[in-house]
Amino acid sequence: MSVQLGMPMPPSSSAAGSAESGGHAPPPRPAGTPAGLWDQYGRRATDMRLSLTDKCNLRCTYCMPAEGLDWLSKQAVMTRDEIVRIVRIGVTALGVRELRLTGGEPLVRADLADIISGIRSEHPDLPISMTTNGVGLDKKAAALKAAGLTRINVSLDSLHEETFTKLTRRPFLDKVLAGVDAAWAAGLGPVKLNAVLMRGINDTESPELLAWALGRGYELRFIEQMPLDADHGWTRRNMITAAEIRGLLSRDFVLSSDPRERDGAPAERFEVRRRDAASGDASGPVLGTVGIIASVTEPFCSDCRRTRITAEGKIMSCLFSREEFDLLGLLRSGATDAELAGRWQDAMWIKPKAHGMDHTGLGAADFVQPDRSMSAIGG
Numbered sequence: 001m002s003v004q005l006g007m008p009m010p011p012s013s014s015a016a017g018s019a020e021s022g023g024h025a026p027p028p029r030p031a032g033t034p035a036g037l038w039d040q041y042g043r044r045a046t047d048m049r050l051s052l053t054d055k056c057n058l059r060c061t062y063c064m065p066a067e068g069l070d071w072l073s074k075q076a077v078m079t080r081d082e083i084v085r086i087v088r089i090g091v092t093a094l095g096v097r098e099l100r101l102t103g104g105e106p107l108v109r110a111d112l113a114d115i116i117s118g119i120r121s122e123h124p125d126l127p128i129s130m131t132t133n134g135v136g137l138d139k140k141a142a143a144l145k146a147a148g149l150t151r152i153n154v155s156l157d158s159l160h161e162e163t164f165t166k167l168t169r170r171p172f173l174d175k176v177l178a179g180v181d182a183a184w185a186a187g188l189g190p191v192k193l194n195a196v197l198m199r200g201i202n203d204t205e206s207p208e209l210l211a212w213a214l215g216r217g218y219e220l221r222f223i224e225q226m227p228l229d230a231d232h233g234w235t236r237r238n239m240i241t242a243a244e245i246r247g248l249l250s251r252d253f254v255l256s257s258d259p260r261e262r263d264g265a266p267a268e269r270f271e272v273r274r275r276d277a278a279s280g281d282a283s284g285p286v287l288g289t290v291g292i293i294a295s296v297t298e299p300f301c302s303d304c305r306r307t308r309i310t311a312e313g314k315i316m317s318c319l320f321s322r323e324e325f326d327l328l329g330l331l332r333s334g335a336t337d338a339e340l341a342g343r344w345q346d347a348m349w350i351k352p353k354a355h356g357m358d359h360t361g362l363g364a365a366d367f368v369q370p371d372r373s374m375s376a377i378g379g
């Protein structure tokens with residue numbers, strides 16, 4: 001059975017919410033709440049981020065511990081068919097308009113192309129993007145494009161082998177660079193690059209990284225580090241802020257606001273021109289754009305449109321949710337599409353206002369870092 005978009009659905013039945021049929025259930029949302037993934041603050045989630053695995057072949061210091069984590073068993077992780085069904089419910093019943101595949105590292109899933117083609121065959125017009133570390137992408141980019149992937153974001157923190165290896169704890173810079181170029185060549189553009197800046201490690205490399213990305217037509221985004229590292233080493237004081245990032249870039253470049261609407265995107269975009277060394281003014285044409293993702297100092301939670309499904313099929317309404325709700329267990333217990341959609345709506349209704357709380361503030365005294373690291377949530 002499938003449910004129709006626009007048809008109000010009753011709150012989850014008690015059967016759907018019981019421990020036997022899929023674990024800890026959210027409280028039922030108020031009767032009469034509209035169809036779609038609305039929350040109590042009037043936001044509607046249309047952007048679905050789905051984690052394909054918690055495993056990864058890098059060990060970025062801001063995300064994973066050196067020794068890795070206790071990986072989920074194969075049995076615990078959503079299968080290809082389960083993923084296809086969950087996406088179907090999201091798109092056809094709940095108004096999901098775009099899908100991002102993430103992880104862990106999505107490329108480590110052997111059935112990745114099969115998952116993408118399964119989703120694509122049911123949703124010819126759905127934008128399907130993927131965030132990846134790029135390791136092994138050079139060999140897979142063309143097949144992923146053929147399977148129906150729309151575009152790709154690659155994480156790249158440094159162009160220097162030594163810095164890259166220090167940050168990721170793996171000597172794979174060449175593989176990532178080959179992956180980025182292959183994605184572009186395969187038609188998976190616009191290729192966006194994500195760089196987390198870490199004080200004293202790669203922060204001063206930021207102008208060089210931007211010049212490189214602009215020269216190749218990639219859209220680089222600098223990201224403020226969030227407290228989502230498994231080592232719990234994040235401090236507000238040590239984080240490179242968006243203001244600092246703009247300062248670092250302004251030595252070589254002049255940034256001006258991108259006139260395009262932000263439209264709920266985490267990245268604030270700027271047009272980039274060279275700074276003339278003598279006059280200090282902007283010189284020459286716009287070279288491209290750069291994004292700054294200031295989750296900590298300039299949060300964008302009031303316009304959040306995200307819903308997350310972890311690799312083991314848990315609904316996380318916010319990156320920093322302290323509660324998560326089991327969708328996969330319910331699915332495996334034989335629930336109907338309508339029951340699954342109902343739980344998803346209930347879980348999203350109680351989405352926190354910001355940063356897992358009723359107020360913004362990753363550095364606030366009452367902020368509690370989630371147990372899960374970014375890799376286990378699905379960043």
Ligand SMILES: Nc1nc2c(ncn2[C@@H]2O[C@H](COP(=O)(O)OP(=O)(O)OP(=O)(O)O)[C@@H](O)[C@H]2O)c(=O)[nH]1
Nearest residue numbers: 129131153192194223265266267293295306319379
């Ligand atoms: N605060 C917050 N930050 C997020 C969230 N999702 C992603 N980020 C941050 O944004 C960075 C970029 O995310 P991507 O996976 O590339 O996705 P995106 O920027 O939304 O994607 P585009 O549509 O390509 O611009 C991540 O590395 C995170 O640091 C979120 O829900 N909340």
Ligand SMILES: C[S@@+](CC[C@H](N)C(=O)[O-])C[C@H]1O[C@@H](n2cnc3c(N)ncnc32)[C@H](O)[C@@H]1O
Nearest residue numbers: 062063103104131132133155194225226374379
């Ligand atoms: C968790 S990774 C998953 C996908 C893939 N493994 C990758 O690295 O692109 C998704 C994004 O989260 C970002 N990320 C990880 N830990 C972060 C943190 N503590 N703060 C901000 N961004 C983080 C990474 O830089 C990456 O761009």
Ligand code: SF4
Nearest residue numbers: 056058060063133375
């Ligand atoms: S940021 Fe991505 S590549 Fe780095 S450890 Fe986390 S999941 Fe792996």
Ligand code: SF4
Nearest residue numbers: 301304318319354355
């Ligand atoms: S922290 Fe939570 S509410 Fe804020 S943008 Fe991220 S997912 Fe949305």
